[in-house]
Amino acid sequence: MARSASSSSSVITAAMASEASVKVIDGKKVAKDIRDEINAEISRMKDSIGVVPGLAVILVGERKDSATYVRNKKKACETVGIKSYEVCLPENSTEEEVLKYISDFNDDPMVHGILVQLPLPSHMDEQNILNAVCIEKDVDGFHPLNIGRLAMRGRETSFVPCTPKGCIELLHRYNVEIKGKRAVVIGRSNIVGTPAALLLQREDATVSIVHSRTRNPEEITRQADIIISAVGQPNMVRGSWIKPGAVIIDVGINPVEDATNPRGYRLVGDVCYEEACKVASAITPVPGGVGPMTIAMLLSNTLLSAKRIHNFK
Amino acid sequence: MARSASSSSSVITAAMASEASVKVIDGKKVAKDIRDEINAEISRMKDSIGVVPGLAVILVGERKDSATYVRNKKKACETVGIKSYEVCLPENSTEEEVLKYISDFNDDPMVHGILVQLPLPSHMDEQNILNAVCIEKDVDGFHPLNIGRLAMRGRETSFVPCTPKGCIELLHRYNVEIKGKRAVVIGRSNIVGTPAALLLQREDATVSIVHSRTRNPEEITRQADIIISAVGQPNMVRGSWIKPGAVIIDVGINPVEDATNPRGYRLVGDVCYEEACKVASAITPVPGGVGPMTIAMLLSNTLLSAKRIHNFK
Structure with missing residues (x-):
């Protein structure tokens, strides 16, 4: 499905011979540049204070698309040097079990970002679970407090x-x-x-x-x-x-x-x-x-979180 | 300064003889209607569960306009049957003193809404003080969590x-x-x-x-x-x-x-x-x-808060 950035842009050029001025915004290339920058920053942080950013991902159930997303996130973490922690729970888990994992990750100093893969099984209260992720580790940025800060002038955004x-x-x-x-x-x-x-x-x-x-x-x-x-x-x-x-x-x-x-x-x-x-x-x-x-920004938010928690500039 | 609703609309009618169709939206009258409705609801609540909504207002410093606003709010509370608690602190109070009052009001079961009159003296961190008001009593609705809920679809707004x-x-x-x-x-x-x-x-x-x-x-x-x-x-x-x-x-x-x-x-x-x-x-x-x-809505939010805290429908 994925075509390379170069073949993509050559397709455009061919089709648009007469309107050749449109610029194709190459997200694949930009994402790669960003991953390289993140990689360099993580090396610098590791060398300087010995900290490696960690991202915890919680997957509940057997949805194929969700499993693919989680796998891609894990791979992306590896490419930049973020340590990923993965929890896969069966479809029939209880909300309490998910909340227990979140609570543990909230307290775990090795984990700087927590991501709950959506959608959750229908018997769970998504809002309740997302709200359990502590705001300092909400690298998805979905918490209403994050959205509120985004909306307000003069407030610093968290994620x-x-x-x-x-x-x-x-x-x-x-x-x-x-x-x-x-x-x-x-x-x-x-x-x-x-x-x-x-x-x-x-x-x-x-x-x-x-x-x-x-x-x-x-x-x-x-x-x-x-x-x-x-x-x-x-x-x-x-x-x-x-x-x-x-x-x-x-x-x-x-x-x-x-x-x-x-x-x-x-x-x-x-x-x-x-x-x-x-x-x-x-x-x-x-x-x-x-x-x-999207994944590049998740990595970026995880790095940002680790920097904040360890006050690393 | 205030002119009565009737004289206001007659001015319009005179000036707009040829375009007489514009409707003047009479905020004074609507605010009065709302106060009457709030008054009736408060009587019902008092008779039914013996609770009287309470609004705490904190004023720091001697700004004349702020003092006027606070006085107007107090008067408006009286007209609808909300009990108002007023704290006036000198200009040179410390942030800690203000935070102490907020903390006490947060814990006070007689108080359902807390309002810090702005602007605060420049030596205080306004954001820090506003954030100290517990979200259940933030009848001003300025907390980023309130704004975030407002921005998000499917979320209930608090205030x-x-x-x-x-x-x-x-x-x-x-x-x-x-x-x-x-x-x-x-x-x-x-x-x-x-x-x-x-x-x-x-x-x-x-x-x-x-x-x-x-x-x-x-x-x-x-x-x-x-x-x-x-x-x-x-x-x-x-x-x-x-x-x-x-x-x-x-x-x-x-x-x-x-x-x-x-x-x-x-x-x-x-x-x-x-x-x-x-x-x-x-x-x-x-x-x-x-x-x-504005003041009518403050009264409305205070009533809403008291109803929520006491689960009164």
């Missing part, structure tokens, strides 16, 4: 949720100016849309949030210099929604049927890529855009 | 900050539809603009936030069906900023020089009232609009 943090990091690394720009975030989920809007606002963009109840999403989106789309609707954002020269960050990863693909499907974003390439000035591909950034 | 809550309450009481409407909030303060935007979004408006870094505030504001302005700039929002038929909630209370007024000044809003009346379908006057609602 920024990984996917929206990855979106903003891509804008930064590609030198996209945010201050004073119109930004439209499509989707208002707790884990992407809402924190992405709050982050853009922190950087002085003028932000509008478009969602399922918005009456004229196309008209509003067309005003944006920066579009972040996170709705999970394949190809929803058409070329006509896009202001010429806009920068597009596409968070959607949607499977669509594709008989020519050995798996029978391929992944597309929320944004109709072919049309967008003719209008936008820069765009993230799917896959290879925002996707690789 | 909504009083001024933005008052803005939305005015829209509700005047049957202004919010769902699916375009809303623009001008200003992004932690105590008004940001929570107002989050509240509008919770009610399914499509929200844009305009602020000091916004390049084309007039153009964006003109798209709004609902405008909430909270910037503190007298008459900043002109008639040309307003879409015909928009509903305007003006939070600004700005003194401007006025030689004809015995005090030498009069209060105006952020919105140029005379111009707005010709375009908008409804508008809050200043004074007599949002102003009276």
Whole structure:
């Protein structure tokens, strides 16, 4: 499924011969750069104070996709030198058992970040479990206290949720100016849309949030210099929604049927890529855009947590 | 300074003879209705479980305006049957002294709401002091955990900050539809603009936030069906900023020089009232609009807190 950054960009160039100016935002490459930077920082920390950052991941149940995510996180930890601690519990575990592990990790000085893989089995109270992760180790950034700090001016954020943090990091690394720009975030989920809007606002963009109840999403989106789309609707954002020269960050990863693909499907974003390439000035591909950034930001948050806890600059 | 609701609306009618359709949103009257409702609820609670809601107010220093606010809050408590506890500390008190009072009120079962009058003297850490108020008694709703819950879908809010809550309450009481409407909030303060935007979004408006870094505030504001302005700039929002038929909630209370007024000044809003009346379908006057609602919402939050703590339905 994953194509290399170079083949991805050559596909674009070929298809867009006449509109060759669109820049493809290469999330795979940026994520690799970030992992290299994290790796260097972790070596420096280890050499200087002997601390190795640790990330605990709790997986409950046998969902295949969740198991894959957890495996990928573990691998990513290894590449940068973060020690990962993994707990896999059976589907029929009790909430108390999960809470016990969280409590132990909260107290464990080797663990600097705790992540509970979602979704949890339906007999568990997700909110209750997520709230049990102590705020200093909530590297996912989903705690309401984290979101509140993100929303408030003059407050330092503790942890920024990984996917929206990855979106903003891509804008930064590609030198996209945010201050004073119109930004439209499509989707208002707790884990992407809402924190992405709050982050853009922190950087002085003028932000509008478009969602399922918005009456004229196309008209509003067309005003944006920066579009972040996170709705999970394949190809929803058409070329006509896009202001010429806009920068597009596409968070959607949607499977669509594709008989020519050995798996029978391929992944597309929320944004109709072919049309967008003719209008936008820069765009993230799917896959290879925002996707690789999420785990990179998780590693970044874990390093940040270890630095904070050990007061390492 | 305060003019009665009836004289206020007759002024409008006279000035707007040709555009007589604008509705003046009478915050004074709505606040009175709400106080009456709170009063009835408090009687019911007292008769039923013998509990009287209590609000503690801490005032530090001798600022005249702060003293006035505290006095008004105390008076308002009396009118609805809330018992108020007042602590006035000298300007040169230490942070520890203030924290000690907060801690005592946190533990006091007679106290259901705690309010620290801002601003605090400059030698105190405001954030530190506000964070000391336990979340169950934070009737001001300024704690980041409260703001985070407000921002997150599917989370119940604990306390909504009083001024933005008052803005939305005015829209509700005047049957202004919010769902699916375009809303623009001008200003992004932690105590008004940001929570107002989050509240509008919770009610399914499509929200844009305009602020000091916004390049084309007039153009964006003109798209709004609902405008909430909270910037503190007298008459900043002109008639040309307003879409015909928009509903305007003006939070600004700005003194401007006025030689004809015995005090030498009069209060105006952020919105140029005379111009707005010709375009908008409804508008809050200043004074007599949002102003009276803030204290009414403080009383409402205090009652809510007492009901929650005593599990009284």
